[in-house]
Amino acid sequence: MKKVKALVLTGYGLNCDYETHYCLDSAGAESQRIHMNQIIHEAEEKGRGVLDPYHILVFCGGFSWGDDHGAGVLMATKLRHHLGEALERFLEQGKLILGICNGFQTLVNLGLLPGLEKDYSPRSVALTYNDTGNFIDTWVRLKVLGDSPCVFTHGLDEIELPVRHGEGKFYASEQVIKDLVENKQVVMQYALSTGEPAQGRWPENPNGSLLDIAGICDPTGRVFGLMPHPEAFNHYTNHPHWTYLKEIHKRNPNSKLPKETHGIKIFRNAVQFAQAL
Numbered sequence: 001m002k003k004v005k006a007l008v009l010t011g012y013g014l015n016c017d018y019e020t021h022y023c024l025d026s027a028g029a030e031s032q033r034i035h036m037n038q039i040i041h042e043a044e045e046k047g048r049g050v051l052d053p054y055h056i057l058v059f060c061g062g063f064s065w066g067d068d069h070g071a072g073v074l075m076a077t078k079l080r081h082h083l084g085e086a087l088e089r090f091l092e093q094g095k096l097i098l099g100i101c102n103g104f105q106t107l108v109n110l111g112l113l114p115g116l117e118k119d120y121s122p123r124s125v126a127l128t129y130n131d132t133g134n135f136i137d138t139w140v141r142l143k144v145l146g147d148s149p150c151v152f153t154h155g156l157d158e159i160e161l162p163v164r165h166g167e168g169k170f171y172a173s174e175q176v177i178k179d180l181v182e183n184k185q186v187v188m189q190y191a192l193s194t195g196e197p198a199q200g201r202w203p204e205n206p207n208g209s210l211l212d213i214a215g216i217c218d219p220t221g222r223v224f225g226l227m228p229h230p231e232a233f234n235h236y237t238n239h240p241h242w243t244y245l246k247e248i249h250k251r252n253p254n255s256k257l258p259k260e261t262h263g264i265k266i267f268r269n270a271v272q273f274a275q276a277l
């Protein structure tokens with residue numbers, strides 16, 4: 001079986017690289033955490049082919065450059081200038097790109113999302129300040145849209161993941177929102193306990209995102225960005241109700257504790273897809 005290689009970019013305030021690396025390895029990949037400056041240095045010799053050894057590229061969460069000029073703005077500028085052609089080649093090869101939280105913000109600033117009509121250059125959506133004006137750290141319920149082409153969410157329906165951000169409100173023009181819906185590029189929405197979209201209700205929609213959008217993909221489903229953190233749900237004990245689940249199992253030996261979390265499933269979907277590339 002082909003070994004899937006994944007690259008997790010690190011540096012300049014990104015702080016979710018270890019968890020992301022762990023999830024990729026747990027899902028069957030061979031992942032590497034590499035400072036973006038090292039990749040940029042290697043690009044001086046290898047040019048557009050610097051990302052060729054990898055099948056999955058992950059922009060992880062954190063606070064690149066302290067979000068001083070807007071979340072993900074400086075990281076996107078640096079990568080566009082130094083790795084723009086390499087990223088273009090990576091996309092042409094049909095490989096996978098995942099952006100989580102700050103990584104999602106970077107992808108929209110780069111123009112890699114939403115990639116309407118497979119044009120990966122213009123910036124047409126934004127992730128801006130939460131409506132509350134505050135940083136939020138909580139768990140949310142998410143409705144995964146099954147008709148989306150997203151590779152990463154195959155087989156998922158309703159899931160729970162943590163969010164932690166100050167600039168997570170998904171915003172775009174009415175026409176872009178309409179295009180995303182018609183193209184089935186809306187992958188997941190913040191949801192109520194019933195599983196229905198939150199319809200802007202707080203705290204279920206923690207940031208005021210239009211249409212409760214928590215994640216989108218490009219038209220191919222191979223580029224995916226989301227504000228919630230799948231890498232932060234890599235074991236059932238990460239969940240705030242894990243002691244309750246453990247107690248249920250203790251009192252009913254026939255019950256089963258989760259073997260794999262929704263977070264790991266997202267990474268496993270990517271690895272299994274990449275194995276066929």
